[in-house]
Amino acid sequence: MTTPTVADGAVTDSAAAAPVLSLDRVTVGHYGVPAVRELTFEVRPGEILALLGPNGAGKTTTLLSAVGALPLMSGQITALGEPIDHRVERNARRGVTLVPDNRGLFHRLSVTDNLRLARRKGGPQVDVVFEYFPKLKTLRGRRCGNLSGGEQQMLALAKALLTRPSVLLIDELSLGLSPVAVQDLLPRLRSIADEQSMAVVLVEQHIDLALGIADSAIVMHHGRVALGGSADDLRASRDKVEAAYFGRLGGTDTPG
Ligand SMILES: Nc1ncnc2c1ncn2[C@@H]1O[C@H](COP(=O)(O)OP(=O)(O)OP(=O)(O)O)[C@@H](O)[C@H]1O
Numbered sequence: 001m002t003t004p005t006v007a008d009g010a011v012t013d014s015a016a017a018a019p020v021l022s023l024d025r026v027t028v029g030h031y032g033v034p035a036v037r038e039l040t041f042e043v044r045p046g047e048i049l050a051l052l053g054p055n056g057a058g059k060t061t062t063l064l065s066a067v068g069a070l071p072l073m074s075g076q077i078t079a080l081g082e083p084i085d086h087r088v089e090r091n092a093r094r095g096v097t098l099v100p101d102n103r104g105l106f107h108r109l110s111v112t113d114n115l116r117l118a119r120r121k122g123g124p125q126v127d128v129v130f131e132y133f134p135k136l137k138t139l140r141g142r143r144c145g146n147l148s149g150g151e152q153q154m155l156a157l158a159k160a161l162l163t164r165p166s167v168l169l170i171d172e173l174s175l176g177l178s179p180v181a182v183q184d185l186l187p188r189l190r191s192i193a194d195e196q197s198m199a200v201v202l203v204e205q206h207i208d209l210a211l212g213i214a215d216s217a218i219v220m221h222h223g224r225v226a227l228g229g230s231a232d233d234l235r236a237s238r239d240k241v242e243a244a245y246f247g248r249l250g251g252t253d254t255p256g
């Protein structure tokens with residue numbers, strides 16, 4: 001049985017480009033207990049990979065390992081041609097940026113101050129992200145803790161963009177958001193990925209919305225790939241996605 005290389009054939013424009021992030025048979029977990037086993041995937045510039053799966057499937061563990069925050073039990077992760085190691089700060093400076101599921105915001109500080117803190121020397125000015133999220137400009141003096149969930153998520157994304165990521169790993173963009181807010185945010189993410197040739201790994205609970213903007217997707221179950229393929233193929237095999245999500249597909253599979 002072959003492990004699906006979900007990026008293959010998923011994107012026409014970026015298919016020729018080298019992967020920005022590659023996981024090669026990665027096994028990783030917590031306190032010596034594997035939570036993700038033999039996970040292999042690649043993302044290329046401008047490609048959005050949706051990482052789907054039920055609670056406890058290993059999605060957050062995967063993202064944490066990709067930024068170097070969890071030691072691998074086996075396998076290798078490569079970003080921008082170099083292995084990812086435990087130096088999380090250095091990996092971030094190299095352009096591997098995580099938007100954590102708690103959003104990583106300073107609630108007592110204003111929108112502008114949150115953005116200023118995220119700015120890197122020589123990186124984009126704070127104003128640049130207001131072009132992507134004009135609403136944040138109108139809220140720039142507001143305390144972050146007084147923003148709505150959707151506005152906070154915009155701010156979390158805006159902060160991440162100020163680090164000029166080559167690969168952006170987003171954990172549960174839609175956590176606590178209404179479907180309307182998610183429908184607003186995800187297409188923006190798509191445009192930004194296209195404009196900046198930024199690779200994205202998107203952990204998302206709204207399967208259909210995620211498949212609507214992603215190029216490729218993986219459904220994880222109990223730490224393994226239950227299903228992987230292009231987002232188009234998975235949209236066309238929605239019943240299989242459902243089965244994989246609930247662990248009713250026998251082992252690794254590709255749609256078709
Ligand atoms: N800090 C931790 N210590 C011990 N076990 C952990 C820790 N974090 C996660 N796990 C375990 O690892 C497995 C994968 O968890 P993970 O958080 O990666 O899942 P997830 O797919 O992100 O789930 P969710 O959708 O609930 O966020 C689960 O069995 C979980 O209990």
Ligand SMILES: [Mg+2]
Binds near residue numbers: 059061101171
């Ligand atoms: Mg999680």
